[in-house]
Amino acid sequence: xxxxxxxxALDDLPGELxxxxxxxxxxxxxxxxxxxxxxxRLTDPAGFAAAQxxxxxxxxxxxxxxxxxxxxxxxxxxxxxxxxxxxxxxWALVAAAALGxxxxxxxxxxxxxxxxxGIGWDTHAFFTFYxxxxxxxxxxxxxxxxxxxxxxxxDAVANIQAVAxxxxxxxxxxxxxxxxxYLLA
Amino acid sequence: xxxxxxxxxxxxxxxxxLGGLAALIAAGVGQGVPRRAAGAAILVLxxxxxxxxxxxxLDLDRARAWLSGFGWAVTLWAALVLGLYLV
Numbered sequence: 521x522x523x524x525x526x527x528x529a530l531d532d533l534p535g536e537l538x539x540x541x542x543x544x545x546x547x548x549x550x551x552x553x554x555x556x557x558x559x560x561r562l563t564d565p566a567g568f569a570a571a572q573x574x575x576x577x578x579x580x581x582x583x584x585x586x587x588x589x590x591x592x593x594x595x596x597x598x599x600x601x602x603x604x605x606x607x608x609x610x611w612a613l614v615a616a617a618a619l620g621x622x623x624x625x626x627x628x629x630x631x632x633x634x635x636x637x638g639i640g641w642d643t644h645a646f647f648t649f650y651x652x653x654x655x656x657x658x659x660x661x662x663x664x665x666x667x668x669x670x671x672x673x674x675d676a677v678a679n680i681q682a683v684a685x686x687x688x689x690x691x692x693x694x695x696x697x698x699x700x701x702y703l704l705a
Numbered sequence: 706x707x708x709x710x711x712x713x714x715x716x717x718x719x720x721x722x723l724g725g726l727a728a729l730i731a732a733g734v735g736q737g738v739p740r741r742a743a744g745a746a747i748l749v750l751x752x753x754x755x756x757x758x759x760x761x762x763l764d765l766d767r768a769r770a771w772l773s774g775f776g777w778a779v780t781l782w783a784a785l786v787l788g789l790y791l792v
Contacts, residue, residue: 533768534763534765534767534768535764547778554786555785558789577731581728584724584728585724588717589717589721595713595716596710599710599713600707685763691758692758699750700751702731703731704790705735705740
């Protein structure tokens with residue numbers, strides 16, 4: 521295959537190629553983690569089901585709404601910035617970041633409730649995966665909030681596009697993580 | 706305020722609806738909804754949500770071959786998770 525031919529397929533991807541490398545890498549890490557979670561579940565399905573009953577499903581469902589709404593604002597910010605509406609784009613980015621903070625507050629309340637119940641990462645294998653996967657995802661949310669605020673300030677189109685792609689990756693991971701950890705009874 | 710994108714609003718509405726449906730199905734497991742069928746439905750809905758994010762938020766509907774590739778990868782992953790769930 522010629523360089524031109526191999527380049528043309530990659531050129532079809534919107535945004536920076538490196539952001540897609542990051543997105544694929546993150547999907548592989550979380551995807552493997554969730555498959556490992558399901559495989560370990562086979563060793564103690566009753567224990568996993570009992571542990572899952574301690575989760576706050578309504579809070580996680582609310583967080584899904586919060587995150588997809590934040591993703592909408594980030595995507596809209598990019599459209600507005602491309603159209604030259606800088607002020608609206610900046611406010612949309614700040615609102616997207618604020619919803620990221622709301623996600624973290626709900627997640628923090630969930631962790632605090634587990635701690636109050638005496639549940640830690642070593643209580644059961646379910647909670648080891650729960651804290652590992654949701655905690656790693658929450659760390660990405662923290663990074664995303666910082667980056668959204670950064671590009672609300674340094675608002676070049678390329679900056680906003682890269683950070684919006686990162687934020688959508690965080691969104692994408694959550695819509696795959698949430699059903700496996702919280703909903704598969 | 707400039708106009709909102711109708712395509713993004715539609716994507717958000719799909720994500721909200723699919724997410725709500727998944728939560729309702731999960732809540733029905735203890736009340737007559739078969740567990741295995743519910744698990745399959747929940748994972749199908751997760752694949753659909755992922756596809757909406759890939760197509761509309763990440764703009765892969767402008768690169769249909771890549772959208773198809775990512776869609777297949779997520780579907781195969783969900784099939785593996787479902788297989789482990791149903792064992």
